[in-house]
Amino acid sequence: MRYIPLLFLCLFLQGCTQTQKGLTETVKLALLGPDDVQVSDEQVQSLPYASMYLRLNQGQRIFVVLGFDENGQQKWVTRDRSMLVTQHGRLVKTAGLSDNLSEVTNLEQDPLADALHLTEGASWTRTLSWSEAGKFRAGTAVSRFNRQPDEILTLAGNRVACRVWQEEVTLPVSGKSWTNTFWIDTTTGQVRQAQQSLGGDKFFIETTILKPAKS
Template sequence: MIKITLVTKRSVLMLLPLFALALVGCSQNMDALQKTAKLAIWGQDDVQVSAEKVAQTPYASAYLRVGKAPQAFVVLAFAENGQFKWIGADRNIVVTHNGRIVKTQGFGEDIAHVINVTPDPLAVGLLKPSTPLHWQGKMAWSQVQRGDYAIESVFQAHGKETVTILDKPRQLLKFTEQVSVPALNAEYTNTYWLEPTTGQVVQTWQQMGPDMALVKFTVLKPYVQ
């Protein structure tokens, strides 16, 4: 049985109380998510939620911006096998695994999946001295680029940087990831900001793929088991 966390919004400035449902079966889960998405309102302007509103609810939440679209408020729909599935309005879904975006749905040219060929440094722990900073994997996209493409990446640490979240400045550790897709002769850069004490990704800017939309994701309230 998987616990599903749902959200509704009356306006871009007001967050209504969140509630939970217990659902069984993948088809039931997706049906519930689709119905829940209809309750949300996707604002024409950036969503701004106060720290007080975030603190009042026990559920994990985040800001999400895809490409030039307005900033949206998303909540954790469910956690399964280490993957976090975040939902906004219009059935749009972003799936993260240890801070890496591994699947999207509803944004046009979506990430279909990400497969690890070697252990992902984000999963091993970027703050561990023994963690390799090189990664190999495979990615697939839903529309233009068909099939799996081999990818390689190298992480680099850039020290501490001040990031303001919910009007509060925080000292986070910045890492960049230079990603290459040899078959497409393409490269792009992802950026991660980590909490120094836990190593958790608090904020990340990731390209969906070569010449694809930039996804900006900021955790407002982290998931706690």
Template sequence: MRALIFPLIGLFLQGCTPSQQSMVDTFSTSLRGAPDVIVTDEEIQALPYATMYLRLNEGQRIFVVLGYRKNGLNKWLTQDHAMIVTDHGRLAKTVGLHSNLLEVTHLASDPLKNTAQLQNGLQWQRDIRWTEDGELRSARLTSTFTSAGKRTLLIAGLPVETQLWRETVRSVSPKCEWQNTFWIENTTGLVRQSQQMTGAGVLPAEMTLLKPAP
């Protein structure tokens, strides 16, 4: 699949058709200078691509389009060539940021790969490596999942019925504990919204899947 790159304050498509370019020009005009990118429901529905809102480390919320899908991994690209990789809604890797998630092990056994089988008390262990202010760090994490009931989200103008799951994550070294949160759509099992950490208790990431891949 050809790479599709959306800027932080405007949207740009390589190889646009005239109609697509017109849409991009409209987006660029309406979004320029906004502290948080806001795309209208109609514009989101009109795009034939998977899209999401993304906020990293409490920074500006941006709008990104799925660039590649390979081996079950979704790769989202930004104008400055940063790449965000997700696996069934889990943040799996980042490239080109000031601080990056380098590796998450045991992704094949991540409970998010089969959300229909999620149950209270389910555990998952993995190792992660990341950089923080230029320093290489690593940790072994143990997660425990807990159901927090039903929630209705409004995403791109459409109600989405979800099950809310909290993932309590513990690290021995560095010693810390935090919660990741996942809103899982009832009908598809997709993670439609999440709040999770890039490193061990640091570098928060918020993602909202606006339009899933067809």
């Protein structure tokens, strides 16, 4: 496993202000190479920025710092300038990947918006637009939530008690289905870890929030 030296991080972070910089100047960190990135707990805690581990489609795990937090959405930008947008921990848009999620509707009704009050069997319907192998896809997705055994995650040296919810997603017209999983902080209601699909049953994205954005 590789550790990113603090000096390496500082070279990227020097002079940046999270609330003032736009996406074109966003802070972004990742370490190239065949191994997963491992950042020390001390380095995560010392940075004044929200951060997470990100894994795209079972590839190398990278370390990403939040570039912009606006209107309830967090925009994360990788070193190769791909962008992921999350809202209440849910992936709602991507750009710069081989395939991308372009839109999720009805977000105001997303059960994750009030995750501490999620109930067994809660459902949600929305329209998704995404690409598969470069081809545009769209469909109405129906979700149903099922609670799993609670877990305790160790994140940047902190033990975080989490409720684990699985979201069974189906596209009735095409017959496609897949499962998203969310680890929700029992104290704050924030999604601290997630495994999600772009929009179909392919291209999975894993996120682990090491240091959440300040609310």
